[in-house]
Amino acid sequence: MVDVHVIETPGLGDRSYVATDGDVAVVVDPQRDVDRVLDVVGDARITHVFETHVHNDYVTGGFALARRTGAAYVLNADDEVAFERTPIRDGETVTSGSMAITAVSTPGHTPTHLSYVLSVDDHPIAVFTGGSMLFGAVGRTDLIDPAIAEELTRQQFRSARRLAASLPDDTEVFPTHGFGSFCSATETKGDASTIGKEKQQNNALTSDEDDFVDELLSGLTAYPRYYAHMGPLNLEGPSGPDLSLPALVDPVVLRARIDAGEWVVDLRARRAFAAGHAPGTISVELADPFATHLGWAIPWGTPLTLVGDDEDQVLEARRHLVRIGIDQLAGASVDAPEVLSPDGRPASYRRATFADLADELPRRGDDIAVLDVRRPDEWTDGHIAGATLIPFWELEHRMDEVPAGEVWVHCQSGYRASIGASLVDRAGGRTVVHIDDEWDAVADTDLPVDRGHGHD
The missing domain is CATH 3.40.250.10 (Rhodanese-like domain)
Structure with missing residues (x-):
């Protein structure tokens, strides 16, 4: 009997996997803090560590885990990495105990992306799809180079269809991305799936190619700036992490x-x-x-x-x-x-709600500057009339663009607004109000909402 264990990293919206028959285990797309993997594996021997792709949203733990355990580190033979690994190509199979793992070329999320089909007694029971087929969606296709995003999107469409056509409907689908990760191109559905279920809900399997491409490319939003550094780090073979307490300072x-x-x-x-x-x-x-x-x-x-x-x-x-x-x-x-x-004497500032803003804005007018620190796509979907958009990751270097007045900072939930409010507070010379509230609450107020690009 083979068990697949899920290791969730909700902060990054990703999952890693351990498949084991009790004696041996294989690991797919491990996060860098591999102590979590070792806790799951227990007494089983890790024989292989697989990467579906060179990740762009986190530093892999695969290289360090393989070196620590003596496991084979398996990557696409076409990935130009700076270390020794076990190369694999489309259609090749490796075995671990009672498990057979076959590589399937599924380009799209990256040009060299692989999925891995896990079979027992020649019957596929699971497919690890990385950033290819997600739950009701697929991985985004613009992280490598926006200039080839359309080409990769068409490859992503065909990759999902290849998996659907070649695997039984009861094959369980285990993606790495799609649980809040910015690596997902569109919103995902649910937290478990099979090939049969994906045939009913996945946009790559229910749309024609041109409609799919249009939908995916139009749905791509801003993604974290640190992504630019992840691929190069992973190609070098990152070391294990230091999880010790940093030096305390006075x-x-x-x-x-x-x-x-x-x-x-x-x-x-x-x-x-x-x-x-x-x-x-x-x-x-x-x-x-x-x-x-x-x-x-x-x-x-x-x-x-x-x-x-x-x-x-x-x-x-x-x-x-x-x-x-x-x-x-x-x-x-x-x-x-x-x-x-x-x-x-600690510093402090006021917390408020959108209802508070609706109450005070008509009375105080230009004395209040509403600062929206969300993503541009969120702004386009709807924003407070007269607000100023400066995404939170640009705010530190665009502080001179914040209008005069008492600065009321908001986002979609209050989390990013806290970052924004503290940056304005840090810059000094301004009174700050942190709107710690859900954007949906605006609908229950008289605040005027515009849609479209507006001013930024």
Whole structure:
């Protein structure tokens, strides 16, 4: 009997997999913190580590895991990596105990993308589809080079159809992306599927090619800036991560780093940050979106110091960050805001709702500047009339474009707005209000909403 274990990384919207017959195991697309994989594997021997593709949204743990366990590290023979590996091509099969794993060329998400069909007794029971066939969707096709996105999109269409045509309907589908990952081209459906189910719900299998291409390309949105660094790191063969506690720094050193313009990130809940924080710190709440949004916002290579409630919170944040290649931390602090603030006086700002904005905006007019820090596609779908769009990852370097007045910062849920509000607060000289509310709440107010590009 073969079991497939799912290892979820909800912060990045990805899954890794362990397939085992109890004696041996194979691993597919492991995240960098491979201690989670080893916990699942237990006493079984890992024989192979498979990569469906060179990942663009996280640093792989495959290279380090294979070196640590002596497993074969299996990648597409056409991937130009800087290390020794076990190359595999379309149609080739490797065996591990009672399991047979066959590579299937499924280009689209990347030009060299592979899926892996897991068979027992010559019967396919599962297919690991990486960024090819997702649940009701497919992986995006513009990460390698937007100039070839249409070509890759057509390949993605044909790859999904190849899988559907060659596998039994009861074959379980196990994608790497599609659980909130920006590697998904369109919204996914559900958290489990089979080839038969995908024939009914996947847009690559229910549309004709031209309609599919139009839908996918029109649905592509902005993706995190740190993606640009993931592929090169993975081609080099990344080492295992350092998950130790960063060196603790005293308040004097912390203040010097803030004054020097370094990023000092407060991990605490955003409402706690608004109530009191060391001046000049940036709020990125330690929650599922943490690594994605910090990696998106921080200029790559900027010295980073973490401020947390306790050492466990700092350690958890470090685990999130190594997954996207932020390895070098300048240090950490677990001191209270009063200790870290000059004269023991933390900074603070107001939290509000869209209902509060609807109440105050008509009375105060130009005294309020509404700052929308969402993605441009979210803005196009609907935005508050008269608001200014500056995506949160551009805000630090576009602060001079924030209009005069008391700055009310919002996003879709309040999470990114906390980053934006703290950046405005850090810049100084402005009164900031953090709209910590769901965008859907706007519909219950009299706030005027425009659609389309508007001004940005």
